[in-house]
Amino acid sequence: MNTSQIALLGNPNTGKTSLFNALTGSYAYVGNWSGVTVEKKIGEMRNKQGKLIDLPGIYTLSPLSQDESVVTNFLVNESFTEILNIVDASQLKRNLNLTVQLLELGRPITIGLNMMDVARQRGIHIDSNQLSKELKVPVIPIIARTGQGCERLNNCIASEEKEMIDPLRLDYGPILEETIKKMKDLIPECNGIPKRWMAIQYLEGNSEMMKQLESSDSELKIIAKEADRTLKEEKVAKSTQHHIADVRDKFIQNIIDASCEVKIHAKETLTDIVDRIVTNRFLGIPIFLGLMYLMFMLTFNWLGTPLSDGLDAFIGGPLTNWLTAGLEAVGASTFIKDLILKGIVAGVGGVLVFVPQIFILFFFISLLEDSGYMARVAVIMDKIMESIGLNGKAFIPLIIGFGCNVPGVMAARTVEQPKERLLTVMLTPFMSCSARLPVYALFAGAFFAEHQALIVLSMYVLGIVVALALAKFLSSTILKQEKSMFFVELPPYRMPQMRTLWRSTWEKGKGFVRKAGTYIFGGSVLIWLLAYTGPSGINVAMDDSFLAMIGGVIAPLLVPLGFGTWQAAASLLTGFLAKEVVVASMSIIYFVPEAQLQGFMAGQFTPLSAYAFMVFILLYVPCLATVAVIRKETNSKKWMTLSIVYGLVIAYILVFIIYQGGKILGFS
Amino acid sequence: MILSDLKQGEKAKVIDYSNVDELIRLRFFQLGMKENKEIYVKRKLPFGGPYVIESCGQCISIRKEEAEKIKVKAK
Incomplete structure (x- = not known):
């Protein structure tokens, strides 16, 4: 079948581009998202079983910058058949945060557990079968840069007609559950997306979701404020966002405890050594x-x-x-x-x-x-x-x-x-x-x-x-302007892969x-x-x-x-x-x-x-x-x-x- | 005590992020960098330049003025 449309989602710097290159032959086309001018890259799967849609890297669905807002918009308004979530095994906890949000959406999902080699070097051993059992979705260990495991991943996605899975349902406690129930009555039907998911995204402060629910925004805002106040008054959490994060953290920690074994040995990594030189006080700029x-x-x-x-x-x-x-x-x-x-x-x-x-x-x-x-x-x-x-x-x-x-x-x-x-x-x-x-x-x-x-x-x-x-x-x-701000994540250095390098050189140069x-x-x-x-x-x-x-x-x-x-x-x-x-x-x-x-x-x-x-x-x-x-x-x-x-x-x-x-x- | 009181290479425990500018605070939050976690000043760039810090397995860089808004406790 040739109609599968697989959305590729994951944190920044998790090897999304490497995986995209490993799974697809070439970009079928590059276009724009409707309404926003963010590049949409779509590739034809190597096994011709569908199209892979490359989305910007995000930590959570709540956008803080322009390119990140595309993702929620995509999940709500565009059609796709399943999700491929790439997860960095060496940063499992942070990555699973996004995974939980995607599981709550209830679309068919496969997890590509990337950087197994990096994780192993850091003393993290992950039982991917156990992880799969805990999350109730397929988890395939891969090393995207070398292409290891991508064959298996390829066979797992787009191989058969996927049915909707039951959305993950975390218990957010009596106060928020009551709030979510009230909100669900106000949220209009929208492309068959679970109203519970929309409500949670709204409560989390996802600005793209707020835009989506503009028509009933004023009532929703009152309910959300009320919940926030109650949570604070009853000393459950500092804010709704903190509370949601705490519930998820607990869930994720349980999963990690059940499927991971960590033997930390605090060794100086190559990244530390290189960084000491290239960001040196005196040598950096030279x-x-x-x-x-x-x-x-x-x-x-x-x-x-x-x-x-x-x-x-x-x-x-x-x-x-x-x-x-x-x-x-x-x-x-x-x-x-x-x-x-x-x-x-x-x-x-x-x-x-x-x-x-x-x-x-x-x-x-x-x-x-x-x-x-x-x-x-x-x-x-x-x-x-x-x-x-x-x-x-x-x-x-x-x-x-x-x-x-x-x-x-x-x-x-x-x-x-x-x-x-x-x-x-x-x-x-x-x-x-x-x-x-x-x-x-x-x-x-x-x-x-x-x-x-x-x-x-x-x-x-x-x-x-x-x-x-x-x-x-x-x-x-x-x-x-009042203020300029600076925040950047410093990912570990990675040895560039010839295949990826050539591909991105060609993508740029062919223009x-x-x-x-x-x-x-x-x-x-x-x-x-x-x-x-x-x-x-x-x-x-x-x-x-x-x-x-x-x-x-x-x-x-x-x-x-x-x-x-x-x-x-x-x-x-x-x-x-x-x-x-x-x-x-x-x-x-x-x-x-x-x-x-x-x-x-x-x-x-x-x-x-x-x-x-x-x-x-x-x-x-x-x-x-x-x-x-x-x-x-x-x-x-x-x-x-x-x-x-x-x-x-x-x-x-x-x-x-x-x-x-x-x-x-x-x-x- | 604030984060900028630490010397390069020193560690401490974060007590309070709430004074940090909202956009950056939200980013910390997304990355799972929360209160009560260990924080480590990896590098301070010269001439009052940005800090490279590590917390919860994340390596990030912020400006000095932001580092001055993070309350920490020596370990």
Whole structure:
């Protein structure tokens, strides 16, 4: 049967992604949840027996941040046939808290007991059969990272038609039981979800559930308040939440006592040792900067550039020759030949040569994410981020933004405070994404061959500095906030798995390749056509083309910045589609292969104006896709427009200062 | 006594979390970090930076100002 829809749920850092990768072949599609803009990832099970739905990691169903609110919404409003709950065996108590909430829902559920190896190392022995008996649902021990046990898990889920199970029924004591009974009468029927579960979620303070029950909220609130007061008066607990947690804790403790044996030996773990070094008082920041430097050198100098050069030689040499021969053999017209060779090959090829560098960069970002080092970066950077009104966690979306601004903007969801989140969203476009890299690589290669990595690194640093300055400005003016907050969990380090790394590198990088086939392809054809045609007809001299006319209108504005040519203006215009289109445009406009383009540029720019152009590309406007995602994430046209306007203004002013200042200082 | 009175590497018992900012208090609660449990200051970052603390098997990081709101008792 092919209709099973399995929801994958679990705490953060429990190996959810590893399990997802082990159980599914590839993402069937990535979409959005209805109403909220959180990425929904769905994968086809390897055994073709159903679809696996990847949900954000949560500790409990009560959301504290935007991405967490998706889960309750999903459980209530979306259709699924069963739940796969991944549980970290080394943190059983905390993980079972979520499990209890899911058991109360009464949907068919299978538990994947992950990290059995880590638990064993820590002296925790779990009898999974006993655990299964206690919870009355199947429990399969697995090691998701190596794939051990996943076969069995696969056979257990989606194997047969599952019937609804009896919801777990804990006795919350006379006061709350009476309250729940009263609430059940008020709660409307909703997709067959147990009213008791909804009532308990409401009492726990699940804000998503409160939203769901808005229609009867005022009456429910009175009942809930009454219960809270009674619990306090009779000294049962400090609050309803505490009371519910106590009841569950007792239940969970009994289960753990019955199914676990713990022989704690307090040994210093590898994580402790690594942490002592990388979060060291003095070494923390230098180590982080050193790692960043290593990452850039590998991407741009040591590894990426030779690969890109090889690919460029192939596209400019053999591939072009084959295509020319092929086109001549089929007797293509000059127009078609020009379109393909001078338009598409020049445009798309000029961008595709950067694929190796971009994949290397994405690989390192994935490595930072998977290993657990990202959370440490948040700790190290918090003090600096605090001084500009943000917290250390906001630094993570910014690093992701180096790869691509779009996931960077979306990653801002993990920042709990709404104002800090908005600020993070607005700063991310200044992070120099991989699409800007082709432009830098082109110019740095032509003008600063000996200091290529250093010049490119200066772009990244400049992007960060501008972002931080803007953050300081916004957080002390428009977004003045009472308080910034910081909380981050530091998961144990894990040795990254090649399979997971490759997969997440590919997931990130394929967008770039896809763009080459869509935006850049379309952009190239359009630019070539505009350059090929003019008021006087077709096949005109480039200087008499429509493109030259359009660029010529803007060019005077750019004269004070050092690159007031119609070619530069036209390239910048196209860069709004996607920043790498700038390179495609230049390849077409100057019609020279990438390798010769660099030499050719030397006649068009001076080193100073080349640097000015690079800075302008870095800052001027976010690309179309980023603008769209800002609009979605902030849910505001105002902020979207602002992101474009301040980008342009800052870019213009800063580049003006750099170019005019540089001239005064005698650079050329 | 408050958590920030502890030196790096010292342990204590938590008496009261109630002064901690609500969002962070709720997160502690979700992670099962409750009163009467042991807490351990693993690291204090320089220049008044954040603390890395461990309690109930959880390793987390919070700011100094938050650590100053956690009441503890020396063991």
